[in-house]
Amino acid sequence: MYVAVKGGERAIENAHRLLADERRGDRTLPSITLEQIAGQLSLAVDRVMAEGSLFDRDLAALAVKQARGDLIEAIFLIRAYRTTLPRFGATHPIETAAMRVRRRISATFKDLPGGQLLGPTFDYTHRLLDPDLAGDPDLPAPALRPELPTAMPRVTDLLGNEGLIEADPAETGEPVGDLTREPLSFPADRDLRLQGLARGDEGYLLALAYSTQRGYGRTHPFVGEIRMGEVEVEIDVPELGFSVVIGRITVTECQMVNQFKGSAKAPPAFTRGYGLAFGHQERKAMSMALVDRSLRAGELGEDRTAPAQDEEFVLSHCDNVQSTGFVEHLKLPHYVDFQAELDLVRRMRTEVAEKREAAE
Amino acid sequence: MNALPPTAATVAHDTPAYNFAYLDEQTKRMIRRAILKGIAIPGYQVPFASREMPMPYGWGTGGVQVTAAVLGPDDVLKVIDQGADDTTNAVAIRGFFRKTAGVRTTTHTAEATVIQTRHRIPEAPLAEHQILVYQVPIPEPLRFLEPRETETRTMHALEEYGLMHVKLYEDIARHGHIATTYAYPVKVDGRYIMDPSPTPKFDNPKMHRSKALQLFGAGREKRIYAIPPHTDVVSLDFEDHPFKVQTFAQPCALCAAEGVYLDEVLLDDKGGRMFVCSDTDNCEERRAAGHRGALAGDDISRKDRS
Known part of the structure; x- marks a missing residue:
């Protein structure tokens, strides 16, 4: 009757293969390039760099692609990479x-x-969906100084x-905390x-x-x-x-x-x-x-x-990498602790029922 | 010193070479210093500069960092989650160390020199040469009574644990017994109240004067604590309400073990259920030694072991 949850290793491997397949999407369409992500989804890339604490557009674009556009997942990828980098000094305060x-x-x-x-600002734009953007319309060149x-x-x-x-506050010359x-x-x-x-x-x-x-x-x-x-x-x-x-x-x-x-x-x-x-x-x-x-x-x-x-x-x-990790860890098995709670609730229900019977 | 950060192209095509057990030696030294301090002050939570790991916070990053810091090339590693070697997160963490440290791994408790665990302590008593590494989500036993770290640190410093005893007393007043079934608070070496991580209280007595070194890592909360071998670990209780562990009405359905922790497995939607060992290695070894539970058909147990 009882089939233990075996084959975890194979299941994980298959899940990851399926994930890679879904990330790729329709294979008759060209794969999105990092240049396209960095160039056309630049604000997503900016957010990943900021919350990932690593200024590197190429890596942030790669993270966005790998994370299927899930920016918190992309930030996590960048953080996990950043932590392996050597630290060789601090810059002067930027001016x-x-x-x-x-x-x-x-x-x-x-x-x-x-x-x-x-x-370049969204301010004062009318938030009307632009059907032309479904294609690749010609754009006038920007007027720049x-x-x-x-x-x-x-x-x-x-x-x-x-x-x-x-x-x-005056500069103290003390090293900045990290x-x-x-x-x-x-x-x-x-x-x-x-x-x-x-x-x-x-x-x-x-x-x-x-x-x-x-x-x-x-x-x-x-x-x-x-x-x-x-x-x-x-x-x-x-x-x-x-x-x-x-x-x-x-x-x-x-x-x-x-x-x-x-x-x-x-x-x-x-x-x-x-x-x-x-x-x-x-x-x-x-x-x-x-x-x-x-x-x-x-x-x-x-x-x-x-x-x-x-x-x-x-x-x-x-910190969203910490928050998402701990919230999502509830997906992990907790059945040992749940068993303990199950036992307690059953016992307490029995006790209540016995008291009620004794009172009747 | 590395020259420049790799570009997207080199990251995409080269497999980065990581240090033994992933963490760089500087980081390991920092973690070892925290571990040594933890051993010197049993049950005290030592802050450490927890790193971002390539697995999520809350999924064992503290335990993984402690394991990485204590692991040597000759170690034999066992990883369990819920007592089992084959739960998905245990599989993932074991795979991580196989890949980054190339150490030998095992599912046999007796064979392992380092055991990383989540939520259980193996049933078989541990020995002097073994280290048990716990993954800890919330290291602070007082956290659910007082959410502020600034407060709880002061309470520990002053050994001001009245709040915890009041909580346990209120349980007794309301339910007739202490209604904490896991993460049951303990006092270590007569000084610090400590969270044993969310192990069931069934496992608390195993920590008392254990021959093995017990290390606790909380990555997200950036804390490490320790119980040196042969240290007193006492579950909090009252004279008239002594600490008691859970008992099960029936033995393991596969190996007939008694006095072990069991998982309840639902068999159908009509209330059918069976109880089996949570410690899968203990169960398999007993079955290999010829013990048979009520539901242990020969064919199934052979399939289990494959």
Whole structure:
């Protein structure tokens, strides 16, 4: 009667073969290329790079393809690869004021040095499905400035000149923390918090950010500025004795400007929430900036009452590779523990029935 | 030092060469330091810089990292899940180490030098030369009483375990007995309250003064803890409500073993069911030695062993 669940090895192998087949889809159609994914699904690739914490478009495109478009699975693939890479140093802080800006908008000033530069944005598009895109329609060439602007002052610097906004914290020269090398402990410093948020799940941060707007830890935010473009990455080379530029990466930066009524120690001034993400990811950068500001509640002497202000809650649950692993592990067999519970429930039901009979 | 990260093309076409047992030596050293600290402070949860592994968090990444750190080329590895060697995740983890470490693997408990497990402790007593590595989902025994890590660490530091005793007492007040059947809390070496990982409480007595070294790895929660050999491990209870393990009304239907943990297998939709050993190796060895349960037809048991 009893057939044990044998042949697990073969079953797994067959399941993986079937998966590969489904990933490939209709074999009469050409396989999608990494260039197509990196070029035409570029925002998916950006998200995988950001939450995978690895700036490499080719590998991210490969991960998206291998994961059949499941971005959390793709992020997991990148993370598992990233963790095997040697770490040979930290770069200088990137200088976003010297960005080759492709998009820059401010919601706090109508015009400002450097101007508003819309760049490639979904904003103001009418969300109407475009049947032409089912094919490959001819597109007019974009109208571009001959030269991308560089060295555009940040709104926060302009406000800072008047002392209206808190100053950027001074560089301490201490090494920046890395939660992938040291286990996170609480309370966590802002460098680790920002690292956690930068790797954090976009949807989770979006929901938390949204909750602050609806009153769960309100921060009165304004978008001081969002900018997106290429920045240079510089690293010290000990053998040379000076730093060299090793490449350029695309980042999106969001500086939120938030009200602050002042405290016994500090006069009223605007405060900052900061968001930065690889690639073009405004939703992520904005959400991150809102949550960063919320997490500063303690430091600024505000009441900590809402989930978005609770660093242990926010940081312990923002990593989607961890979250998905633990949620999905419920698929694994649990029948030993279930057996123990089954036995207990049966026993307790019998006890209740006996008591009832005795009472009758 | 590697020169440049590989491009998509080289990743697609070259099989990357990984270090013995996957993890690099630096990482293994870091994990071994955490293990040594854990052994020095039995039952204390040591934070460690858990790495991202090529399998999901919650699927044994902690156990896999501990195994990778203690495994040597001469070791013989056994991996079980729910007591069985052939459950899918056990198969996957065994395959991982066969591939990345090339070590010999076995299903025989006595033959293994390192046993990685999820949810069970083998029925056969372990020996001095063996290491038992547990996969741990939530290492903190106080977590469901107090969700904050900052709080629970303080509670451990102050040995402030009243909350746990109140919980167990409330069980007795409400149900007449302690209604915890797995992950039943233990006190290690008279000091730290420890979560034995979600093993059934049936297995708790096996941890007490075990001759084998017991290591616990929680990857997602980034904690390692340990029970050195011959250490006292006491399940929490009260004088008038002493700790008791589960008992089964019938022996294993295949090998007739008594006093072992059994799985219930549903046979039909009319309430037909049978109870068989959860520890598959123990069951097979007993059948090989000629023990026969009520439902052990000769042909089936031969098929089982194939």
